[in-house]
Each structure stands twice: as structure tokens, then as C-alpha cells.
Amino acid sequence: MTDDRRAELAANLAGVQERIAAACAAAGRPREEVTLIVVTKTYPASDVRILHGLGVRHVAENRDQDAAPKAAACADLDIHWHFVGQLQTNKVRSVAGYADTVQSVDRLRLVTALSKAAVRAGREITCLVQVALDAESGQGERGGVAPDGVAELADAVAGSPGLRLGGLMTVAPLRGPYAGRQQAAFERLMESSSRLRADHPAANMVSAGMSADLEQAVAAGATHVRVGTAVLGVRPRLG
């Protein structure tokens, strides 16, 4: 059973690696510019262990209830854990215990809470500001801050003890002017990234692209792609 699962994950992973390599080649970008993050939400810690054995070092989760026990079960592995889900402040202390990067920073209250928790845990957490390209102002439906709110949040992260400003993240919008236009959405994110880097040159991470649209993300300039389904299979439940 485990051998079967290993073979399945190995084949899927190879397929995704090929897609990333092809997308980099098409964009004239070196392959090393793009980091694959495997999104293991809804799948067990045993899959994380198999993926680690296959060379995966970046893993993402979107719910603390699932992520905390999984990270604990894999504490012996050198894995960089990314938190990519909407994050409530009452979960921040738990998330700060295992997450190396939080990609879904979208409001000031969260920055304050993360900073406090990181300091308390004696850890440094890399933060990405999640940009909602479907929001005119305020927050997006699936989390994220409207583009005009990015600078304020980025400055707050950069000025907070225990936090390091890594860059930006987005999820291609299902509604609004960018619905069905992933490449345009990711190019818009890159504009925000350029603006951000003018003030924070080290904040050069751009996390965009999932199983269905990683090619468009790589073409636009993403440095990190977050792939779940294409590696692990269709999720047993919504996650």
C-alpha cells in the first residue's frame, strides 16, 4: 500500500516537475528561480513523509487543526512549512509553533498577533502579504488585501519583531475582472511586487499558481508555485 502510494506520488511529482521545467524554459527563466511547494491539506502525515523521501522540502497547509498535528508528526524531517489559509488570530499562537512562512497575511491585527507569537516562540516567521485581486478595497472574499492596502501591511510586517517580509502571494480570483484570466492576474501581482521591492528590495518572493495555472504563474514571474491536486490527487473533501 505504502509502496503503491509512493509510486503514485513519485509519478505525479515527476509530472509536475516536468511542467515547471517546461514553463521555465518557455519563459527563458532558470529552473532554480521557481520553488515547488506541495500543498498537502486533507492528506495524511504519511504522504508528507513519502514526499520528503522524494526530495520535497516545502509543504503547505491551510488549516491549523490539520496542520499542527501533521507538522508534529513530521518534526524529525527538514521541511519548510508554509501556512496558506485564512488565519484567525486565535490560531496564530499554534501556527507560529511550526510555520516557517505564513503566506496569507492580510490585515494589521494579524501582523500584530503573528509578531507577538513569533517573539514568544523565539522564531522568525517569513510573511507574505496576500493580495486579493478581486477586491477594490479592504479584503477579498477568499482572504487577501486589496492591492491599495499592500504597502501599509508590508511596512507593518517589516517593522515587526519576529517577522521578516518575504513578498506577495495571490490566488487567481474566481470573480471580477480577472476571473478566468490567470495570466493577467499574475501579471498584476508582479506589478504590485515591483512596487513593493522599490521600498523593500529583499521582499522578492512571489507566490502564485496552483495545479491548474502554474504555467501562467511561471510565465508571469512567480518564484513559488503551490501545487496540491496535481501531486496528491483530487482531494477527498473540500479544503
Ligand SMILES: *Cc1c(COP(=O)(O)O)cnc(C)c1O
Ligand atoms: C489548496 C490550495 C492550493 C493548491 O491547489 P491545487 O489546485 O490543489 O493545486 C494552493 N494555494 C492555496 C492557498 C490553497 O488553499
